[in-house]
Amino acid sequence: MTVATKAPRGRPLLFTSYPSEMSLFPTTTRKVAFGLLLAVTAILPFMLADAELQLLATCCIAAIGAIGLGLVTGYAGQVSLGHAFFLGIGAYTASVISGDPDGRTVGLGVTNILVWLPAAGLVAGLFGVIVAPLATRLRGLYLAIVTLGLVFIGQHIFNEWSSVTGGVGVGRPAPTLEIFGYSLFTTTASVTRDQKLFWLMAALLLVFALAARNLARSRVGRAFTAIRDRDIAAGVIGVNLARYKTIAFAVSSFYAGCAGALLFTVTGYIEPTSFSLLLSVQYIAMVLIGGAGTISGAIAGAFFITLLPRIIRELQAFLPFISTDANEVPNVLQVESILYGVLIIVFLIFEPRGLFGLWVRARNYWKSWPFSY
Template sequence: MQARHFKETYSELLSLTDSVPERVWTGILIAGCLALPWVVGSYSLSFATLSLVMIVGVLGLNLLTGVCGLISLGHAGFMAVGAYGAGIAAADYGLSILPSMLIGGLIAAASSLLVGIPSLRLKGLYLAITTLAFTVISTHVILNTPEITRGSTGLFLPEPNFFGYELNTPQKYYLFCLATCVLFVLATLNIMRSRVGRAFIAIREQDIAAEMMGINLRRYKLLAFAISAFYTGVSGALFAYHIRYINVDTFGLTLSIEALGMIIVGGLGSIAGAIIGAIFMTLLPEAVRMFFELFATQLNGLFATRALELRGLIYGAIIILILRFQPEGLIKIWRECRRIWGNWPFRY
């Protein structure tokens, strides 16, 4: 059985994977994603696009919380900053989606220093409260600068275009989001196997020991905040273009909690876990809605009066059950399936 630890050449060390089956299945997955717009309808494609948008942001949060061990509840705030930065660049200055998206990400990364610098000596719940305060502050700033952000009125975004090429259909915008998501996944994989990624893991495991080994805690913690905020800002920009209208109510505290739930349910510190968790949590409300519609005729009276409450109850119960019986997240199930498949028929 192949252990895949021994490397013979430098090219094998530089390669993301030396497994032929992994390359084949990755190619099949990408081909399936490319074919999706012509297989499903606009409604389902909208959820697929939203999943890709959330994956980008959750990858950033996973680098900060799952890999570096810095708990953050500021995801909604960074996402709002990125969305408004991109929206203002597009609506007021007529920039296309790519520069607007980068501007939103860079503004979010710069604003992360407002959280990162005062929080260098904070850990755990103290750091979580500080990042939560950033979400409140960003909402307050957006509401009280109507000459820039339109305040409580909200901001309408123009139709996205890629340097003159109009992304005026759900299929085109989905493919753009897919390309962006793939680029960010590749970037994350390379960060994880670099000195920066190893430093993040060392800080998470034992920051005092990491500092004694020569890792600059101040620099790497600020870098973790900046990278995470950039990812989240880009995700916010993509989300703004997806819904085409944003206001402060779009980026509430619930969004931060959901994002944190995605990496916990998927598997803390795992790139694949973050992707699985983002897809699962994004599609879960729709799955619950379909479940209700399936049994609406039998329990019509109950669902008619308590549909929203029951949906929220089932939504929370599923998350609790996953955390109770799979504390390592959904990625554990995926790894077990791979192990059984790889060892078949000698599964034990």
């Protein structure tokens, strides 16, 4: 028996086997689009100024964290407000491993990114596994509040444990970006520091995004969505709830740990008060505004939220009533925080699928043009 794996020409959405439907890039268009995206990413550092590249590198890191939250909240449906806690664990694990052994704060002096990045992820993942039993016992809003409690407990520990975190207002240096002695954080004759930074973060985002995409289309990913859609029904058809919720939390925390480790390398300094509830809300906003339950949505949301302050500063030129002075009302910072809130509300009420949903709408419109459906 032969199994047709390729769709006939001109019928890109006709799938004749499950593997072809679930493949990473089901249609030729997707393959081409992905290739184009890669090409643009590769040449982008030659076209943009260093400040923009730095911002885009931060976007890539935030996207890694958002993908992690997307896996547990968007795919597995377990609302976690505790993402900031896991980001913090990752950040401090990495900076302790790569920190200066003779410095003011604890450090082991292993500066290789291949050591501290996976270690940060693993330690955060371990904490995810520790928290997971709560998730298997609690549902919905109870879980949201418990994870919120986690943020407060984490903040207390980060603020007080000053031999590791440097203490409030002081902080400690971020992990060193270095691979086998080659520094990824210095400007050389051929490439600037920010070009290297962007390429590194974009490459890491690619790896993490593809891994998440692969997880989502595997048996594990299908178990996640089954739990999200109806956990009791999922349990009845044989999905081991405890096991898959634990996996969801572990993977999500692993992503958060890695993102946390990288997040502060751009600015160079980690301040313990960064890991507050606001950070968690930002990541929730990324996932929801981008589109819950999609990897590309999480990435789009992360870029959007991270670029938001910059967008507002650009808009400020056209909206003179917004002030850049922090002592005047309304100023840019206030507009920014209000927009976080308002955007969450507007997207949830009018387009629950987020930016991804907007893209689907636009695509469908042009697909059926000039007919409305």
